[in-house]
Amino acid sequence: MSVWQAVVAVCLGCYALKLAGLSAPRRVLDHPGVQRFAALVPVALLAALIAVQTFAHGQALELDWPRTAGLGAAVLALLLRAPFLVVLAAAAAVTALLRLAGL
C-alpha cells in the first residue's frame, strides 16, 4: 500500500462513516432506545476524548504535569465563568509556561 493509497482510503472511509450515521433509516432513528442512546453517546465520547487526550500517550497512561495543570486552569476559568476563548488561552498559557519552566 502506497502512502497515496492510504490517504485516499482514509478520506473516502472517513466521509462514508460520517454519511452513514446521518443517513440511518427513519425507523432506526425513531426507535426510542436509539434516540436515548444517540442523545447520551456524544457526551460519553467527548468526555472520554478529554481524558484520553490529557492522560494517554499511545497505549500508555501518563501524567503530563504541564498539560494536566493546563486542564486544571481551564476548570478554574470555567468555574469563574470566563468566556470560551479565555478558557482555552488559560489552558495553553499554563501548559506552555510550566514547560518553559522545565517541568
Next chain:
Amino acid sequence: METTTRSSAIRDGLGVGLAVGLSGLAFGAAAVTAGLSVAQACVLSLFAFTGASQFALAGVVAGGGNLVAGTAGALLLGVRNSLYGLRLADLLGVRGWRRVPVAQGVIDETTAVALAQPDEESARTGFFVTFVSLYLTWNATTLLGAVGTSRVADPAVFGLDAVGPATFLAILWPRLTAKDPETRTLRASAAGGVAVALAATPFVPPGVPVLLAAVPVLALVLRRPR
C-alpha cells in the same frame, strides 16, 4: 430571546472554529515531519476532515508502520462520527442530497457546539457556523503548517496539546453543570465514558478506548428504556 440564543450559537461556533482550527498548524507540521507531502497533508484536511484520524495516519507514516493497519486505525477513529450522525440526523433535519455536503461537517467539534445550544434552531446555527469556520481555518492552517514546517517549533512548546481537551471540556461544561433533571444521566454517561476509556487504554489500539466509552451508555439505555 431567540436572537440572543442564536447569536450565542454563532459566537460559540466562531470561537471553536478559530481556536481549534489553529491546531491545523500542528497537523500540517506533523504530517510533513512524518514524511507525507504537502499535497497529501492538504488532501487529508480537505476530504477526511476529522483531526484524530488524520493525526493517526500521520503517526503511522512517521513510525514506518504498516499502512493497511494505519488506515484501519484511522477509520476506527472515524466511527464515532457515525454515532454523532445518529443524533444530528434529527437535530439538523437534512434529507436527500443535502446530506452529501452536510455529512462532511459531522465531527467532534460541530456535534459538541450543536448539542450545547438550548433549542433546535440555534443548534443548527451552531453546527453550520462551526463547520464553515473550522473547515476554512483547518485547511488554511494545514497548508501553512505543512509549508512552514521548518519554521514552526514543536506545538507542545506553546501548550497547544492542552487546547483540544480544554475545548471539549468548555463545551460540555454547561450541560454537565446545568440544573436539569437530565444532568445526572449526562454526568453518569460522561463519568462512565472516562472510566472505560482510561481503563481500556493500555489494552487496545489507540482509537478504540474512545469508542468503548459508548458501552456504558448502551448499558444505561438497555437498563432504563424510556
